[in-house]
Amino acid sequence: MAKFRVRARTIDMLGRQQIAGIPTAISELFKNAHDAYATRVEVDYFRDDGLFVLRDDGLGMTREDFEQRWLTLGTDSKLNAAAGLRPPPADPTQLSRPILGEKGIGRLAIAVIGPQVLVLTRAKLNGKAQDYLTGAYIHWGLFEIPGIDLDEITIPIEKFPASHLPGTSDVARLVSAVSATLIGLKLRIDDALFEKISSEIEQFNVDPSDIATYLDVPGFKGDGCGTHFYIKPADPIIESDIDSRDHEFKATRFEKHLIGFTNTMTVTERGPPPIVARFRDYLDEGAPVERIGDLAFFTPEEFTEVDHHISGEFDEYGQFRGDVGIYHLPPDRYVLNWSEGDGAPTQCGPFKISFGVLQGNPKDTLVPPQDYAALSRKLAKHGGLYIYKDGIRVQPYGDSDYDFLDIEKRRTLGAAYYYYSYRRMMGVIDLDGAKNRELTEKAGREGFRENRAYRQFRSILMNFFLQTAADYFREEGKYSEKFGEIRGELNRNAELRQKKAKQATSKKRAFQSKLAKFFDDLDGRRTETRVEEIIADLRGKASEISGSRRPSASKALALMRVEKEGRDQLKMLRDELIISKPRGVGLGRALTNEWLAYQTEQERIEHEVIEKAEKAIEDTVSSEAREYSIALDAFARFDGALRNQVTNIREQIRSSKTETEDGLNLLIKQCRQTVADSFRAVNKEADDMLVEIETLKAGGVSEDDLASKRVLFEKRLGDVHQREEATLSRLRDQINSLLGFWHEDGFDSVDLTEALEEELVELRDRRGVELELAQVGLALNTINHEFEKTVSALRSGFRRLASWAEVNPDLRRLYEEMRSSFDHLDGYLEMFTPLDRRLNRDKSEISGKDIFDFLTSLFEGRFQRHSVDLLATDEFRNKSIRGHTSVFYPVFVNLVDNAIFWLQGKRGSPRTIELDVDGDDLVVRDNGPGVSPRDRENIFALNFTRKPGGRGMGLYISRETLAKEGYSLLLDKTDEGAAFRISKKTEGNEG
Template sequence: MQFRTKARAVDLLGKGQIADLPTAITELWKNGYDAYADNLTAEIYLDTYKDVNSPLFIMTDDGKGMSRNDILEKWLVLGTDSKSRATLEEKESEETLWKKPRIKAGEKGIGRLSVAFLGNPMLMLTKKQGHPLQALFFDWRLLENYNLFLDDVNIPVEDIDSFDDFHFKLEKLKNDFLLNFDKENDIDGNYIWEEKQLGLRRDIEDSVIKSKIPDFLSKKLLNDLLDIENGHGTKFIIFEPLDQIIEITKNDDDGLDDRQFVASSLAGFTNDFVENNKIVNTEIPVFKDVNIEYDFLNVFGQFFNSEDFNYADVVIDGVFNGQGSFNGTLKLYDEVINYSYTNPRKKDKRSFYGSFPIKVGVSQGKESESKLESNAWKRISDKVKANGGLYIYRDNFRVLPYGRTDFDFLGFEKRRALRASSYFSHRRMFGYIELSRKRNDKLIDKSSREGLINNSAYRTFKNDLESFFKELAQEYLGTDARESIFLDKKEKIKEESEAIKKDNKRATEEKKAFTKSLREYPEKFEKYKTEYQSILEQLEEKTNASDVLYADIENLLDRLHTLDIEFKTLIPKVPKRYKPTDTQLDRLDKYEDKLLGFNETIKKDSEQLMIRVQEKLEVKELKVEFTKNYQKYNGTLEKIITENRIQLKTQYDSLLKDFSFRSRRIIDELNFEKDKIVNSIDSKESVLIESEKLASKFEFLRDQINKELSPLVEHLSKLSFDIDEELVQGAYKAEYETIKYKWEQTRETAQLGVAVEIIDHEFNQLYAKINSSIDKLSEVNLFTDVEQFNFLKQNFKQLEDKYDLLSPLYRISGVVPKNVSGLDISKYLLKFFDRRIEDYNINFHSTEEFNNYSLTIKEPIIHTVFINIINNAIYWMRNKEHREVLLDYKSDTNEIIICNSGLKIENHRIEKIFEMFYSNRPNGRGIGLYLSKQSLNESNLDIYATNDKEYNVLNGACFVIKPLN
């Protein structure tokens, strides 16, 4: 007698052992890694993409693949020990794709069957170097027939030699698979397909017949696999994917929890918490339509990396020795202390689980309790929200379900629910435990791949971790912690944050008030101007009369003088505590232009009129008028002083009232139940106890005075009429905001610089290859459309010419200064901007003085400066009807002038535009003019912008280059 195996056993070992979709994908990815793949993908093609008729799911890896013999001897053999034999791959070879040997992620020999979980039918394409491409077709539902024995199942395999051969072989594979249904009876004469299983049979047959692969996808799948010598890898094409696979591509709220579950389960497939530990790349590309392609793994945010621990408010970093002891460090905000712990449990060899490193970061849930600034806090909080949790890795591969937000295996949230002072929240932490098969051989994965087996070693491992985190909270992190280092720092950060928040709120109110005034003041001014003009007209009419009397114009003169005094009140008060935005300054500039226009027209007219009025009046009448004006000035000043005094007294009274209330509260708290406590003292011991309580309460209340009352008194004592506190604070805040902004831009610029170097290197190689290809195509004359080919060649030549013009601009270090004429510069610019000058119909010209002028300088420096200025000019002239650029030279001042007819630079921006990272252009980086000024300064030249009409003849933007000394 011998065992016989039902086909159903394979279904139970495969699909039956897989808990969910993430587990199935993870198992196949692990197999790909074991096959020395560097790139693992799970591609989803929806029926809205190109000519895909029904959704397809494709698992791919660029590993070593399989030959026909490997399929027959390994892949189709369940429980094979090929991965568990340690001596299989000891050094780099063809079997490792000449890569360093890897520790195997799979070990039971059944992970490959998880493909059955993903859907049906399935086509496997696999290719080993030096062997033909193999195609295997199967529908795993066939194994659900409990009458079939494994010996009864036929799995067709075919060689694929070419693109043309592929579709023919696919149809053959499908027909060969359908032969499994030709056999009606088993060896005992029983029906294989009973009546109640005929529905399953029809479903399988229909699915197999409908299985199609679009042409574009066939080429994509086979492109890198048909090369006999070099092609390698494995691809599983699932024709009717699991419904869940399609549902995770939707964008509705109904399936949000499931999408988050799948994404968080597949994120962190390998241990990216460790620096430079990216051992394999994973992606889940989703192809919805030609305009929508994205990686599902990034839908809810990027996964963590080693740098994220720098953004944690608490970091635990150390090693457990496998016997209950931890040694490492504890970082509490910016303070690092050595920390060790031993669980006082009974030691038992049977429960030894082996040593392992652990590193955990904790992010504060409230921004006010974090040391991070807003953007950094939001960045790490978003990551924690999407992927927060304590992950377990074995030999760098994630062990599911650890790390999932809903899998709190150490019971953090349960303890918090009972007592929040336990502090640790599973939802706010991120980090890892790193296990290995060698060190931690008693911590064993379940066959279902859902966690670790609950044996003695695991229970001890879990108990040690729980005890460790409890002790850590009680000693440092809980609300009643024995050591106050963390709590003190947390409280200080919270107080500072609250103070800043209140100050920001006050600044926000000022901003709103300033913005509101910018809207209201123009309307106010229009009323003022209308009244002023009306009075002038009446005054002029009466003054022109031959018999004008002082009494006739007295009221008009009085009102006119009042309006003159009120003119200053028409200018909005610019806040000192914060720096107004450029938009606000622009609006203020436009408004001030109106006021300036008023002064230059109406106000000047009034001055002439007042001279005529004085000629008409007698000295004694003018003296009366003078006296009245004197009294009006005096009254206005007294009114302003009185208003300020009232405001000062109101604020003082309010502060004093608040001070008295807080003071009384503190004294009352000390005296609370004083008589009751005194009467309760009946022994020396009770005197000692109550004295300690009283001293403790006194110290607490004294701290309250130092925190609440003293700071205000100290601040008031430092106030002085000689120092404008608002102005000083505003200046420091503006400087801080500028520094913070510049730092962010500097990081981006550094990355941009690296990218430019890479692009430059790639461009050089690309141009060489394209040139070579075009030359070869020219020789063989493959193109029947000569005109189109020449057009292609001409366009590439233009692109190459542009690159040649540009490339010297960032290779300045080895360039020698030379004599460059204005004519040389003009010709270079015309060549560089030829297409754009023509497209925008720009009148680009230079004067004779400019063309004849020359200077000694490194050519790339002066070219870069002009390119930057002209490029900006073209941008700002786009919406102008008249577009002109003029290059000129003033010999008397030795200055080069570059002006255009675009937008004029506002006066408040004239100096700012040369600051690094300052830009008024949407998405502008604000680097060009800064670098232009710096490079010119190094060549003993300077550049500035001006609105002086002597220079700015085109009334747009105007730049002047002059000698530095």
């Protein structure tokens, strides 16, 4: 009698050749971990070694289970066949899990990831961990050899004590057994294939005992159980899968297949996901990048945050019953018929759906701007409709490129008409293995078989998305009123904000321009120069009048006229210096600080320049009159000066009164016109309707037609009434708001608008800067990491080179020069340490001499180029502070760097930067041009800089880091240069 014979290549054909790719293979192994009741399954991929480690904390396997289940294809235990093995163990402490692996070949997916694997497993039986591990080594290349029967290949298996993880010698024994099998088959194998497999076996050098020292849980320590796979070398194509990205905001092929292995976005009846899968990618010896994890996918918080939510269940006839929530309003009950069922139960069975939609235009959404941007980026990468069967994702559904419902295809025909887009939605279709058993996956795990059940399933969903878009998101939709109203309101609000922002921007620019001119004039002493010219001109004219031969009375009148001209010129100058702050406009921190500086300087000029000039004019005229005995009428001078001021004030208030009355009249006119238009619109609609009613009466209409006409007329009248009532309500609210905020102290709605806008501008500025700081921090952390690796290698090389330099005079000089340059470069490394305090947790004593030496070395070249001398007093050199060098060194570097820049604008020598001590304070001062009064308040502000190409972050970061260390950073008021003071904070000094 003949029998079937099984070639070894069957393993390769059933496994590696059936799996679509590495991501699919990893997903299969995740499913196996799920079936083993693991709560976590984790992958650590080490690129440099090509080592791929997959570990779970499931029930593991005994040696018997490993041989009879894991090494047996098509096991029937999962099907509970009466003649098969006993069912696989279950964990009584967890809810029962449906078995995902149906064919018993998912383990063969390992061959897709790499050609050889070490398997370690420890079983838990009846809640107790077994006292041994089972280990096995497999080279999948043996199953690719033509002409070899399956029973000719031996898989070495060995038991190890639970307290003893296998080391290199233990693994070597397993590997040598496979090598012996290969040698026994040598005469039947092609020479090239034999050499390839033999070479790979020789290079397999995995040491689980060593790996366990840096990979903690899941592990085998204590009562740890589960299964671990050590695959080496992993196929390099995995790196291409991870790294390849068509666009910055588009998911990689790797992410598309593995993200959302379990449903973390919605809360289901099953509760939280039974298992969490993670994938860590070790690009180098630094910290790994988590490619797959519980936070990489959508969270329940993000799901609830989007604009619209639809959830419900399709019954066995394909009819939908559920809830539709538009813009976070209380949801409506919604029932939708599927007409293709003909009243017969579907083969696909009942299933549930829940998804959320984010509006595509920021002005149409309720989501705050900062959250909207983050959600949009995440949806662009991972948005879609994911299918979960028994809580585990079915691939490739959810991948936006796999448009199985033609959602994106229809959207290209009309985005507004079809509405939905995968890149604007996150959703879950929840299947049950028992209820939806006819929805079966293809052998290669690339989707469902396209049988009748799948075609019904697809038809039901396509009908659902077409009809919900028509009912809720089109203007003529049956239930689209709420969507249209709220979106319209959001659009109006966005337009109002845009108009307000445009007006505010124009006012701010004009205001900023006036301030800039003021400070330019201040720096150039133009006001003082103009005052000096006015006084000089007056003195010349007064002297000429006094020395003339005209009568005394004529001289008196002439002097009083000259005095009035001088005062008028000063008044014009004073008016030019007066800048009005725009009302109802948020200025932002920097512009507000300039405004405060302007008020201080304008007041100083008023007292120190203008008022002194007025006194000088008065004294000049009086002096000339006394010297030449000219009789001046004191009261006439007094009266003339005051009358001139009264005239000017009256002119100004009359002009303001006229402008206010004109604005009030225009407002009244527009309000009355709006009220009249609304009243007219309602009356016109009512009159038109009454005319149509009379026409219907004369023509004769059936009772049914009258009922439908009544509904139509009521809707028309209701729509126009609702529209015009909303218009009048908004107008009424604005009037009431104006009246309600008007108080005797002058506080009104404009003040409130200004305060709110000020806060909004500040929050926007801070958000942008914090994002920029985060990006800078990430970049610098990368630089620091690479710098550390390079410097470490250089230090090691210099240590080895030193011994050669000692005995080789020709090499010694080169060594010393290279070492000196390296030490200078190494000094820069200190600058990066504040980015990660873990590098420098302990405080240390920092001496002033150390700081001075560090700065001298760091800036030596720039000091020479710009002829700057760095000085330090003896008190500073002897001063000692306790703190983190990673905080204080960068602060001094920043202060000295700024001082060098400022000193470049100083003419002549010397150019000095001095480090000094004042009491317990540290002081850094220079003899440069100093800080302009305009900038004193802003110099510590985020993003403020006068330096070309500067980022305006140095002093802000310096002050913030010092504050966390318990110190303050202040700018002293000085007559020359700039002086920065570092003070220890006390209860009385929190500045």
